[in-house]
Amino acid sequence: MGLSNISKIFPISLDNFFFRIVSQKHEKHILSTEGSRISGGRYNNPGIDGILYLGESKEVCTAEIKRKDPLFSLKYIIGKVEVKLDKVLDLGREENLKILGIKKEDLIKGEKAGEYKVTREIGREAYKKGYEALLVPSITGKGNNLVVFIPNLKEKSERVKLIKTSQVK
Structure with a gap:
C-alpha cells in the first residue's frame, strides 16, 4: 500500500x-x-475526536443501520445535512485507488473493527495531510459515505450544517 502517495491525489x-x-x-x-x-x-x-460519518442518500443510511439492526428494532431519526467542502479525498475513483496501491474491495471488506487496518491507516493519513473528508464506497453497496474530519474544517458551522430531521418509517 502506498499511503505516502496520498498527497499526489488531487482533492x-x-x-x-x-x-x-x-x-x-x-x-x-x-x-x-x-x-x-x-x-x-x-x-x-x-x-x-471529530470524525463524522454521513451517507450520500437516505437509502445508504438505512442500509448501514440494517447491517447492525436488521429488524429496525429502534426508532431512528434521519437528518439532511448541507456539506460544503474544498479538500475531499475521493476513494470511489479507480485512479485514486491505484495511486494508493489498493482496490475497492480493501475498503469494503470486513465487518469487525479488527478488520479495519487498511481503512483506518487511510483515514489517519488523510487526516494528518489536512483533507477535510473522505468520499468512500459504503460497505452496503448502495452508494457512498462521507467521512468528515471536523477538526480540519475552517468555519466549521458553515461547512457542515444540519438542515432538517425526520423520523425514519
Missing part, C-alpha cells in the same frame, strides 16, 4: 446534501462525533 470539492441516521434518543445531537470517538469506525481508531 475534489463538494457542495451537496448528505444524510445522517441516529437512534431517536440521539436526535438532539445528530451531528455529534462522540460515537465514533468512543467506538471508532471503519476509518478511525477509538479515541480520535
